Amino acid sequence: MLIRRPTDILPSEITTSELYHDRRRFLTASAALAVGAALPAGLARAAGQSLGPLARSPYSIGETPTSYKAVTTYNNFYELGTDKADPAENTHRLKPAPWTLRVEGLVNKPRTFGIDELLKLAPLEERIYRMRCVEGWSMVIPWVGFPLASLLKLVEPQGSAKYVEFVSHYDKSTMTRGVLDWPYNEGLRIDEARHPLTLLAVGLYGEVLPVQNGAPIRLVVPWKYGFKGAKSLVTLRLTEKQPITAWMKAGPSEYGFYSNVNPEVDHPRWSQATERRIGEFSKRKTLMFNGYADQVASMYTGMDLRRFF
Amino acid sequence: MPPTNSQLGTIKAALFALCLLPAFLLWRGLEMDTLGANPIEALTRATGEWTLRFLLITLTVTPLRKYSGWHWLVRLRRMLGLFAFAYGVTHLLTYVWLDQFFDWHAIAKDILKRPFITVGFAALVLMTPLAATSFNAAIRKLGGRRWQALHRAIYPIAVLGCVHFWWLVKKDITEPLIYALITAALLGLRAWWREQERRKQLAGGYLPQPRFESKVIKIFE
Numbered sequence: 001m002l003i004r005r006p007t008d009i010l011p012s013e014i015t016t017s018e019l020y021h022d023r024r025r026f027l028t029a030s031a032a033l034a035v036g037a038a039l040p041a042g043l044a045r046a047a048g049q050s051l052g053p054l055a056r057s058p059y060s061i062g063e064t065p066t067s068y069k070a071v072t073t074y075n076n077f078y079e080l081g082t083d084k085a086d087p088a089e090n091t092h093r094l095k096p097a098p099w100t101l102r103v104e105g106l107v108n109k110p111r112t113f114g115i116d117e118l119l120k121l122a123p124l125e126e127r128i129y130r131m132r133c134v135e136g137w138s139m140v141i142p143w144v145g146f147p148l149a150s151l152l153k154l155v156e157p158q159g160s161a162k163y164v165e166f167v168s169h170y171d172k173s174t175m176t177r178g179v180l181d182w183p184y185n186e187g188l189r190i191d192e193a194r195h196p197l198t199l200l201a202v203g204l205y206g207e208v209l210p211v212q213n214g215a216p217i218r219l220v221v222p223w224k225y226g227f228k229g230a231k232s233l234v235t236l237r238l239t240e241k242q243p244i245t246a247w248m249k250a251g252p253s254e255y256g257f258y259s260n261v262n263p264e265v266d267h268p269r270w271s272q273a274t275e276r277r278i279g280e281f282s283k284r285k286t287l288m289f290n291g292y293a294d295q296v297a298s299m300y301t302g303m304d305l306r307r308f309f
Numbered sequence: 310m311p312p313t314n315s316q317l318g319t320i321k322a323a324l325f326a327l328c329l330l331p332a333f334l335l336w337r338g339l340e341m342d343t344l345g346a347n348p349i350e351a352l353t354r355a356t357g358e359w360t361l362r363f364l365l366i367t368l369t370v371t372p373l374r375k376y377s378g379w380h381w382l383v384r385l386r387r388m389l390g391l392f393a394f395a396y397g398v399t400h401l402l403t404y405v406w407l408d409q410f411f412d413w414h415a416i417a418k419d420i421l422k423r424p425f426i427t428v429g430f431a432a433l434v435l436m437t438p439l440a441a442t443s444f445n446a447a448i449r450k451l452g453g454r455r456w457q458a459l460h461r462a463i464y465p466i467a468v469l470g471c472v473h474f475w476w477l478v479k480k481d482i483t484e485p486l487i488y489a490l491i492t493a494a495l496l497g498l499r500a501w502w503r504e505q506e507r508r509k510q511l512a513g514g515y516l517p518q519p520r521f522e523s524k525v526i527k528i529f530e
Binding site: 250 | 346389418422480
């Protein structure tokens with residue numbers, strides 16, 4: 001009865017790469033003025049606004065990006081609702097401007113950054129990354145952002161700093177109550193945080209990050225399950241002790257601190273061997289470290305990845 | 310006043326169309342691509358939820374009949390139960406066909422290793438003999454008492470369905486909780502009736518008599 005699914009539209013047909021790049025060239029010219037004018041004035045930057053010319057990155061993969069529509073309507077952002085369609089419908093619950101990001105803890109120069117400072121902190125790059133959700137689906141997303149390492153350099157982490165904790169914005173008057181222990185937090189080992197693949201994203205598809213994707217600034221760690229990418233960040237804290245993350249608290253036997261994509265270590269309730277790429281019919285085999293093994297595997301040499309899941 | 314046979318026929322036809330409506334809407338959603346970014350997941354989820362809903366609707370017939378006095382409602386029960394089975398089979402098919410694409414090795418592993426799939430699969434297996442004995446000749450052949458005993462399997466089936474849903478969700482258990490509470494109420498009601506009957510027997514007031522105020526209702530025409 002459902003034989004027609006395989007011939008369904010591919011993401012590349014919805015957003016061909018020509019159209020996508022063309023559109024950016026066109027928007028770059030017309031919107032550069034607007035962004036240039038808006039940023040110093042600290043005006044609200046709306047989703048959909050172009051982020052101007054972007055540096056290309058050797059870390060981008062050559063796979064076809066998932067359609068803009070899917071990337072922005074199929075989201076896990078529990079603060080805005082637990083159904084995947086909820087976040088896009090509840091964007092009014094989070095105001096991405098004005099916004100500040102506090103970096104504190106074991107650093108020589110603790111600092112609070114305004115979003116405009118963050119945007120100028122390093123050249124914005126486009127990074128086309130795979131995103132694998134712990135639930136067994138995946139996307140390819142053209143993020144815009146800069147390496148977390150460039151931010152860390154500015155605050156000068158002390159030698160005792162072993163971990164970075166990431167804390168998301170939470171406002172109990174407008175956001176989901178219960179479900180998880182709010183605010184949402186995540187963590188990385190400091191070498192993971194400094195890894196060149198680890199990105200602070202401020203946009204996608206060349207445009208300002210939509211609220212449902214974690215506006216105005218979020219973490220992206222492409223070799224780990226998607227939930228590690230904490231959204232709408234307000235605090236980064238450098239610590240000596242390993243942070244206990246929201247998902248570790250919610251299900252210690254199901255979600256570990258590392259949460260590296262690993263087809264050989266199943267979630268206790270479902271297999272992680274395969275994944276459905278959104279927009280595709282057949283499942284794909286999940287790749288070790290989500291296909292980034294060459295770049296990241298050395299950080300985990302000698303570790304039992306079953307134990308440190 | 311109970312409906313005449315021809316009125317009941319009309320009611321049944323309308324109910325049949327109504328029961329098909331979710332399937333029709335899902336089909337249309339697939340064609341128009343309005344099921345979201347992950348239509349296979351949406352379809353699997355929706356057919357599963359409709360299976361559970363039809364199980365609970367089926368379980369509502371008897372209390373509704375008892376408290377409203379509309380004893381003819383029982384003549385709609387078979388259709389409702391069969392729809393629960395049909396949605397359950399569709400649910401399994403979306404999993405086997407669309408989700409796993411006939412990867413029998415992965416399916417077998419899932420059924421054995423993933424408790425939520427084990428439980429869901431067991432529920433559907435248990436529903437099969439019920440669907441297979443739903444026609445009049447089977448009821449006659451089994452005899453009312455044995456047929457009824459067999460069909461009480463719907464109680465564990467509904468519980469398994471709730472557990473299947475509960476174990477599947479990642480964290481927000483609101484929805485499975487609602488289904489579980491309704492199931493608990495429907496099964497609890499039956500336990501309570503039993504208890505009432507037992508007390509009546511102990512009090513010595515028991516005379517063998519049809520349960521529903523001496524009104525014998527044929528469950529098939």
